[in-house]
Structures are given as structure tokens and as C-alpha cells.
Amino acid sequence: MTAMQDVCTDLATEGAELARLVADLSPEQWSAPTPAVGWTVRHQVAHLALVSHLIGLGVDDPVAFEAETAPVREDFETGMAALLAEGLAEPVPDLLHRWADRRAVAVKGLAAAPRSEPVPWLAGPLPASVLAAVALMELFAHGQDIREALGVPYAFTDRIGHIAFLGTRTRDLAYRARGLEPPAEPFRFELTAPSGVRWNFGPEDAEHRISGPAADFCLLVTRRRNRDDLGLSAAGSAAEHWLGIAQTYLGPPGGGRARIGQYRI
DSSP states (O other), X not given: OOOHHHHHHHHHHHXXXXXXXXXXXXXXXXXXXXXXXXXXXXXXXXXXXXXXXXXXXXHHOHHHHHHHTHHHHHOHHHHHHHHHHHHHHSOHHHHHHHHHHHHHHHHHHHHHSOTTOEEOOTTSOEEHHHHHHHHHHHHHHHHHHHHHHHTOOOOOOGGGHHXXXXXXXXTTXXXXXXXXXXXXXXXXXXXXXXXXOEEEESOTTOSEEEEEEHHHHHHHHTTOSOGGGSOOEEESHHHHHHHTTOOOSSSOOOSOOOOOSSOOO
């Protein structure tokens, strides 16, 4: 599931599927509000084009990456907004063309990089394989917002295994984003894939455990659903607390999503 070729193949597939979804949208659909407050479908696609650009830049030219992302490290939200402005100003055909080119560059660069080679990223250098999972997570999360704006449900596949892996690996981001000290004890994660396969992460004898559908877990760690709408269970007080704050991306946690009633996959 976490093999480098697998994650890059899945990254390319996920990107192509989302690109097909938005290829022929009307001007009204491009301006449709998404669940992310203040963001339209156009904002979401511009953000994904920016992410692809930064990943490609990090792989191919780390010095240029550090220079271009310096404002983000000084002030994350202001810096990202400034970088996003270029994509928002483009005509839609140009934005789509640029996004396609940037996705191709990012996937090619990640696939060619040694699996464990550190690549610069906004949260600090990441192994190329992990950064590929980050790219897939971005497509999944922002793709969710786009699909909800358009009324198109997401078809969960085992491609989300990379996101589930990332969600367990980045457990401590949720604490650091809130100025909290992560627990020293590891968690055990027992997740059921869309195919029915069981994915296990962490020591079998861990006191704190989280279990449930992997699809729900991915929606949780990308903060696309309220935990009370998902079929995840926790054993241990630390695991229970984490379910309420989980996130697998850098940046402010925001207010999260309001409860909408039990979410059906």
C-alpha cells in the first residue's frame, strides 16, 4: 500500500479523475461555494495547482522552493493567500492547463526520487514517498469540497490507504497546531478499507486504540466531517481526545465541520 510506485500511480489517477470532473463546468459552477468558508470551486482548484507547483519545485529545485515559500513560513495564512492569488487571477482554461502541467511535473519528480530521499516541504523535509501521500491527501480533501459543492458523491477506493497511513504518521500535528504536548504513548489504528481489507498501524498492545472504516478516518483527519458523524471508536482517553482534534495537514485547524447527522459512505 505504501510502495512508492503505488502511491505515485494512485496520485496520478486521483488527479486525473478530479480534473475530468471540473473540465466542463459552467461559470456558475466555478463560482459555487464549497464547505470551506469563503472558498469557491475555483479557489479549490487554484489551491491544488499551487500544491502541485510547490511539490514539483521542492523535488526539482529546493533552493527555489525555499525562496518562494519564505512568506508562508513567516505567516502561513497570509503567505498561502498571496501564492494562491496568481491562480485565482487566471482565466479558467489557463488554470486548468497549468494545473495539469504541474500535476504531471510533481508526479514525475516524486516517482523518480528515491523513496526515502528528503524533499523540502512547508512542514519541513519529508521523504518523497510521504510527500506523495501528502499530495494525495490534498486531492482527496479539496476534492471532497469540490464534489460537495457540485453535488457529486466521492467513490471511495483503496487509494485512500495512503491517506490513512499519513493520518496515523502525522498524529502529533493535531496537538502542535493547538500548542499541546502530544502523548508519549503510541496509538493502535485498526481500519477497514473500502475493499474490506484490514489496515493496522501501531503496536498491537497499545493502550490507546482507534478503529472503524478507513473512509471515515480519512474524512476525519482531513477535517471534512465532524467526528460525531463518523463511525469511528476510541479506546483510551488520549485516543478519544484525539478524535476531536485530528488533522493531517499543516496550518491552523479552523473551526472544523458542523455536525450534519450520521454520514453515509
